[in-house]
Amino acid sequence: MAISQPVVRGASPVKGTNSRYCASNLVVRGVIRTVCLIAAVVFAAAVGSAQASTPLDPLSLFDEQPAYVLAEGALGELGVIVECDYATVPADSETEATITATLADADGAPVAGRRLALLLLEGDGRLIPEEPITDADGGASFIYRAGRLAITNRLELLDVNTGERLEFTLQTSLTAEVTVDLVSPSVYESRVASAMARPDVFDLTLTAFPEALPADEVSTSRLTAHLTYKDGSPAAGIPVDFQIASGSGSVTQEQELTDRDGYITAFYRVSNRIGTVVIEAVELTTGERASVEITVVEAGPAKLKLWLEDDAGGYFEERAVLPADGIASFVVVAQVLSLVDTPIAGATVHFKLADRLGFLEVLEEETDGNGCVHAIYTAGTFTGTERIIAYLVSE
Numbered sequence: 001m002a003i004s005q006p007v008v009r010g011a012s013p014v015k016g017t018n019s020r021y022c023a024s025n026l027v028v029r030g031v032i033r034t035v036c037l038i039a040a041v042v043f044a045a046a047v048g049s050a051q052a053s054t055p056l057d058p059l060s061l062f063d064e065q066p067a068y069v070l071a072e073g074a075l076g077e078l079g080v081i082v083e084c085d086y087a088t089v090p091a092d093s094e095t096e097a098t099i100t101a102t103l104a105d106a107d108g109a110p111v112a113g114r115r116l117a118l119l120l121l122e123g124d125g126r127l128i129p130e131e132p133i134t135d136a137d138g139g140a141s142f143i144y145r146a147g148r149l150a151i152t153n154r155l156e157l158l159d160v161n162t163g164e165r166l167e168f169t170l171q172t173s174l175t176a177e178v179t180v181d182l183v184s185p186s187v188y189e190s191r192v193a194s195a196m197a198r199p200d201v202f203d204l205t206l207t208a209f210p211e212a213l214p215a216d217e218v219s220t221s222r223l224t225a226h227l228t229y230k231d232g233s234p235a236a237g238i239p240v241d242f243q244i245a246s247g248s249g250s251v252t253q254e255q256e257l258t259d260r261d262g263y264i265t266a267f268y269r270v271s272n273r274i275g276t277v278v279i280e281a282v283e284l285t286t287g288e289r290a291s292v293e294i295t296v297v298e299a300g301p302a303k304l305k306l307w308l309e310d311d312a313g314g315y316f317e318e319r320a321v322l323p324a325d326g327i328a329s330f331v332v333v334a335q336v337l338s339l340v341d342t343p344i345a346g347a348t349v350h351f352k353l354a355d356r357l358g359f360l361e362v363l364e365e366e367t368d369g370n371g372c373v374h375a376i377y378t379a380g381t382f383t384g385t386e387r388i389i390a391y392l393v394s395e
Contacts, residue, residue, distance in 0.1 A: 110138030123153030343371025
């Protein structure tokens, strides 16, 4: 698809070529890149009134703008203009583009109070209705949340009142970028000489604990990088930087240099996006890199544990014994965990005595920072088997 062509600005050099060929190839690539960008603009203009007007800067095809016209047509006797704040939406699974349909009658006056629906007939991503009934200006808005595939989406606007339909397309895109630092020839020669004099001297490893987190925007993972020289001795006082190579979230780093044992730490804080996050540690003097993956799963209660504790520190997960004297007691502890065993705070837990052979005093209903709630079970005076049940219901 022509519009996705600007992605070549991040292309890598062809492997297996000599430097003279690569240098001449840069000129060719510059020409190709220009032709591709022009082709993208020509393609957009050739589609006619159903596509966005040609931006002054072809690369603004990939940026948020006030409005691009995606389609112009009719819903029965009414005219309709469909606009979007992106000409082509980045296929990053995160970008949300606003699509607005505006209705007007034969005299050009806005038509309010018409219920519209926007359907995704083919493509990747999803639609969220925002204002499906046209307002005083005749407009109704929808949100398109991008998927991960750079394919053209085929959408249909439906007038729910009349059943009239208008089909149009929304393109998605991928872009890539590479940066070239231009320095003076003397500085360049100095850097080349320094790099040749200092070969790869480090080994770098990176670990994360835990390696799985719930997407709760709170949980963190401790990142630990270890830098050693090739002989295995620790590399102290060397700058190492942590960064997110792929995925969402944030990294907090207080240390800048490795300690005397070659270690340096940072913390990754999870976002609300599920998936895989790749964290990189980069040794800044040679560019040595190491990476680790953190799995982010759906947040929310997934496991409920229940156990008993006595005054002597006894811990009973399945069965315990008490005298039926009306006095003896246990502490009842229920714990709520996520899919990856991190505690869930603020969850409401209820208790029930199935056989009522004792008494239960609930100390709190909502879980604390450790995901726990506590109760006191006191034995009754009748013998038998009591079942203590903890439960929670999704909110």
